[in-house]
Amino acid sequence: MAIKSDRYTYRITWSEEDKEYVGLCVEFPGLSWLDESPESALKGIREVVEDVIKDIKKNGASPPQPFSRKNFSGKFVVRIPPEVHRSLTMQAEEEGISLNRLVSAKLSQQ
Template sequence: MNNSDDYIRIVEWSDEDQCYIGRSPGLFLGGVHGDDEHQVYRDLVNAIKETVASELAEGHTLPAPTAGRQYSGKFNLRVGPELHELLSLRAAGVSESLNSYVVNSLERVVQDN
């Protein structure tokens, strides 16, 4: 395994750009693009390797790895008092805890996208 394996690789179709976009969040902004999904992936792998090599050669510290991360299932979310109140009222209206209501709402939004 080399340092470039520490970074996530995402290739997805972009309706807006009408091509595949390859990116590595956390390592660099932007990415690579093209009409062939497999070629975009290969180009992305090369771009990650080149970025890591360049950063190390220049003596820079690499960003925290993004691949293989373990998630606790907990995160803090700050909302304004008005939204907090609205969410609490909606949760009570369907006999759910605030936590369950927010988790279920987030799951629906993420699954719809």
């Protein structure tokens, strides 16, 4: 199935340094587009992504999957210093909840 550029994750933000809006695509972190309006920045970055997808396919490679098409299991492994592990485990015990629930709650606050 063909991947369309409008399925990717885009962000538009203001660049104080450039005094313009910056269009970004999460799945292509090396790409950006500067423009005077948020609408133009979005249009520009989408066109750049479209061109990059065409180039990738022309070279026989596969473009990255859009996040909208990915399935997430809800599990991942993280390595932390032993003292942080100990501290979090103690906090979870004091609160009467599992370490998993405590860390999940902390991450959800971000």
